[in-house]
Amino acid sequence: MKKLFGSVLALLIVTTAVSQNTLGYWQQKVDYKMTIDMDVETYQYKGTQNLVYTNNSPDTLDRVFYHLYFNAFQPGSEMDVRSRTIADPDDRVKDRISKLSPSEIGYIKLISLTQDGMALTYEVVGTVLEVQLNKPIQPGQSTTFEMVWDAQVPLQIRRSGRNSSEGVALSMTQWYPKMAEYDFEGWHADPYIAREFHGVWGDFDVKITIDADYTIGGTGYLQNPAEIGHGYQLPGQKTMKPKNGKYTWHFVAPNVHDFTWAADDEYIHDVYKGPNGVDLHFFYKNNPEIKENWKNLQPKTAELLAFFNEHIGPYPYKQYSVIQGGDGGMEYAMCTLITGERKFESLVGVTAHELAHSWFQFLLATNEAKHEWMDEGFTSYISDEAMNVVMDQKNPNPQAGSYRGYGFLATSGKEQPQSTHADRYHSNRAYGISAYSKGAVFLAQLGYVIGEAHLKETLKRYYSEWKFKHPTPNDFIRVAEKVSGFELDWYLTDWTQTTNTIDYAISSVSEENGKTTVQLERIGLMPMPIDLYVRYEDGSEQVFHIPLQMARAEKDNPFPQINWTVLPDWAWAYPTYQFEITNGKKVQIMVIDATQRMADINPKNNSFGME
Ligand SMILES: [Zn+2]
Secondary structure (H helix, E strand, O other): OHHHHHHHHHHHHHHHHHHHHOOOOOOOEEEEEEEEEEEOOOOEEEEEEEEEEEOOOOOOEEEEEEEOHHHHOOOOOHHHHHHHHOOOOOOOOOOOHHHOOOOOOOEEEEEEEEEOOEEOEEEEEOOEEEEEEEEEEOOOOEEEEEEEEEEEOOEOOOOOEEOOOOOOOEEEOOOOOEEOEEEOOEEEOOOOOOOOOOOOOEEEEEEEEEEOOOEEEEOOEEOOHHHHOOOOOOOOOOOOOOEOOEEEEEEEEEEEOOOOEEEEOOEEEEEEEOHHHOEEEEEEEOOOOOHHHHHHHHHHHHHHHHHHHHHOOOOOOOEEEEEEOOOOEEEEOOEEEEOOOOOHHHHHHHHHHHHHOOOEOOOEOOOOOOOHHHHHHHHHHHHHHHHHHHOOOOOOOOOHHHHHHHHHHHOOOOOOOOOOOOOOOOOHHHHHHHHHHHHHHHHHHHHHHHOHHHHHHHHHHHHHHHOOEOOOHHHHHHHHHHHHOOOOHHHHHHHHHOOOOEOEEEEEEEEEOOEEEEEEEEOOOOOOOEEEEEEEOOOOEEEEEEOEHHHOOOOOOOOOOOEEEEOOOEOOOOOEEEEEEOOOOOEEEEEEOOOOOOOEOOHHHHEEOOO
16 A cells, blocks of 8 residues: 555656646647638639637737738748848749749638627738737637638649649648737747748647549548548448539547648558557659659658657657658648658658657647747757668768758858747758757757766657647756756857857877876857867776866766766866876877767867877
């Protein structure tokens, strides 16, 4: 009995600890019911939306905002003008929007909008709908919005649209009027200029009526597989005849913050059993040149899912779909749209990256417009680790490419802080390296600072505490602090909010009377702890660890086979640090961070005794 009491108590303590970490946290909720009728000849569709919005904030809301993303695909839109004025436009966009004819543009045109049955006044401003409410929404209250709209699917230019370069008919991403997120920072009604999203958690119920020849893949569980068929039915199950040549597909998606679908009349649809009973769906064109790769992709996707389950946390839905569509690779709720005419390694690589986004940004739903490095960077980190294992790449450092990218940017004179809004980088390239490469290095380098075991535990605890929420950079670093016992505010601040760089040097090594004096120098502004590897002339090895004083902790020896000597702390303001080696051995070589996980921008001054 005592033992039982003990375990119940332990359970209570764990539960309390978890809830305390998110104490005071709130998020809005939105439940969508939508019906869509698609005309596959004109690519126009009619939509109705019943939206129940619950205000869990402490604030009274007198207006709301919706995203109307399709309006970006019109000549003169912000997306169009930005693409024509940025130094390095995306090849897929360039000036293509400016050349769209009226039958090729995208739009969402409101027919009506009501709140609890009363008509509302609103204004469409580019890709944002501004709505004044008749009745302010009080804290804790729900209200119902009803909308009717007409829309046209644009020619595929960026992510969404009709007739992709690989011939996929409909890539329906960012396609419906979507309630903007309101959080502790207020409204996030970002115009759709180039990239990144932030959505409200909720339940979706979507009915799509479309020509019976088309197969749909996307977010949500199909509710009427026996009626529709198209690979969703049980083996041998007879399907029903379409009405007027159309089927109505009924999807339900619980607790997601987006809804995406794609449709084509030539899709092959395979279902592969993944780990934990997750059904992996694959939708790809009936093209003999890609079929074999898409078959071989299926077991690899299952292995990738198992890797992420193990290293981050269990995928919580029962379905994930890999869909040929879009114009590269983009992550969505319970699915991804990727281009499919790729070499096998690239096909697995893009699937690894987009599937990893199911954790980093989807379940751990950071505001990716503001914290793009937590989205793309964390995803790049974990998918590169996964590819190394699943594709047996045998790369000693799967993050080496990200370090090279970051080093290039940091020394280019063109780096902007990672806290820059995703749309506000001076070039697409600067955004890409900052978000993907520097973001991946953030994690890999954190492993250097707190130790790999602590990094691994941090990722798991971050998932268990923050899944289905909107974590911020501070929420992540607080988890790392609690797991490791380190103070890490300096790491978060310098790395993500400044362009300060790391540059430590071995400035002198001198020997006198069997005693070696070593002097190190901090040249860069960013502080770091130092692992100094030494090999003596007799072949023996030693690592001197110099803790960073402001971290108020020291890591465990990462090299159990090597003598690990912890020296006194280095306080950041002191530009130099000196210590003596008194074991009588002669130093042959000496290297700062032999593992090269500290992103020192000038590795040339990091060693002694090496050619
Ligand atoms: Zn990505």
